[in-house]
Amino acid sequence: MDVPWAFEGHGSAWVESPLQFLSAVEAYAAHGLSTQGCILLRQDSAGLGDVHAALRGLFPATPPAALARRPTRPKTADFTWVIGDAFSGQVQRLLLRAPRCRLVLVDDGLAVWHLLRLLASSTAQPVLRARVRRTPSRLALGVAAGHVLRRAVEEGRLTVFTMLPLPDDLLAAASTAGIRVMRHDFPLLRSLPEYDHPVEHRVVLGTALVNDGLVRAPEYLGWVDRQLAEGPVAYHPHRREDPRVLERLAADPRVRLVREELPVELSLRGLGPRHTVRSLPSTALVSLRLLVRGAGIGTDGVPEHWWTDLASPGLREDLAVTTALVNDEEHTGGA
DSSP states (O other): OOOOOOOOBOEEEEEOSHHHHHHHHHHHHHHTBOTTSOEEEETTSTTHHHHHHHHHHHOTTSOOEEEESSOOOOOSSSOEEEESOTTOHHHHHHHHHSOSOEEEEEOBTBHHHHHHHHHHOSSOOOOOOTTOOOOHHHHHHHHHHHHHHHHHHHTTOEEEEESSOOOHHHHHHHHHHTOEEEEOOOHHHHHSOOOOOOSSSEEEEOOSTTTTTSBOHHHHHHHHHHHHTTSOEEEEOOTTOOHHHHHHHHTOTTEEEOOOSSOHHHHTTTOOTTOEEEESSOHHHHHHHHHOSSSEEEEOOOOGGGBOTTSOHHHHHHHHHHHHHHHOTTOOOOO
């Protein structure tokens, strides 16, 4: 869907994770927003300050950022608010009191697919996370926030800015609903100097699926052992990696745990043809496919017996689609 940005002017952002932050910086560059605006970083989210420092070192024109306890409500309609997590209760409460300004929703993993499905539904849906506990107050807030976001869609004030390809059915539904979707391939990040290559030829990205109770730990550790059978690896833990997994891997001489705060979108940009990257289904692999040229990047699907009862059919299906997107060299997807 090729549409003009037409979002020049002032803006600010609220982000709570490294991917949201990197996506917000790309949105600032694509929008031509004034750098008088500020990207607010949730202060209790680990690593965001380090990511900002690394970006400023590589790209001095990075928009200014500051740690904050909560987002700031836009004051005027002539404003662009970049939002990293539209499911956040803090964000939704501010949406109800904000003027009818321009909204840009950036990537927060597969949550963007879930959000698009809710906004594109033929019947009004509350904007709630897939696995949230639906208390009366949380449901009421999600209903009200959904109304605000759908009104923004109707008035042409809402854009979803994503690096993720969209499944064909979701792209069609979003288009029918009038949702403006813009794809990007991290042009700013791709223009920055590369980091040093890891010593190991094989890189494994960790996962939060075990820690979140969705995948069984023994099965996951068995998968890691199969990766190690092919040689030593540099293992990049997920921010929410299960402590049992890390304890086991720390004792294995074939593993170098890369304990750094930078997201892999920054730290692994320098990979080349001699490297391979493996993980369970992850949007980080989709990012790396856009950022890294020449490295072998792939994922393995999650067998049915690895899942716990907490893993919904919808989540399993989305991760299966992610597997196909990562492994299909010819897939372009897009909007």
